[in-house]
Amino acid sequence: MSGRFEDIQPGDQLEMPAHRGARIxxxxxxxxxxxxxxIGIVTDRWYDPVDAKEYVGVAILRRGGEYGKPTHKHTIRGLATNGWRPASRDWIQWAKAYDAGVEVGAVVQLKPRR
Structure with missing residues (x-):
């Protein structure tokens, strides 16, 4: 299999752009x-012998750079099909820095710059 997420591993970060994930x-x-x-964080990767497919579990990033158990299950190919793309930055680090700035009353930007 050759694709965008062929070598995806737990800990990798994913982004969902608005044109793929929202309808107005x-x-x-x-x-x-x-x-x-x-923002999604890959938490698990496994092979299901019954389906004969590889899957990943994706958890959604929350405030403060935290995430819990995976809430989405996708095949490797299904990540791109469902609109996910590799992250353009370290979103966990950004979320922690943003919340730390808010805590001390610093001016923080609402839109992250790429």
Whole structure:
């Protein structure tokens, strides 16, 4: 198998762009369609002998750079099919720095720069 996520491992970060993960009904959305609306962290990778496929578990990043158990199960190929792409930055580090800045009352930017 040759693909975008062939060598994905637990700990890898994923992004979901707005044009793949959100639908706005009832009006035009003038915001950037490539903006990141969800961050996923690969928590597990396993082979299912019954289905004869490799799967990954993806947990959604929460405030403070925390994430829990996986909430999404995808095949390796299904990650790209469902709109995920490799992360453009270390989102866990960014979330921790953002929340630390908010705690001390520092001015923090709302939109992360790439």
């Amino acid at each position: 009904w009832g009006g035009r959305d003038e915001r950037d369609p490539d903006r990141v609306i969800q």
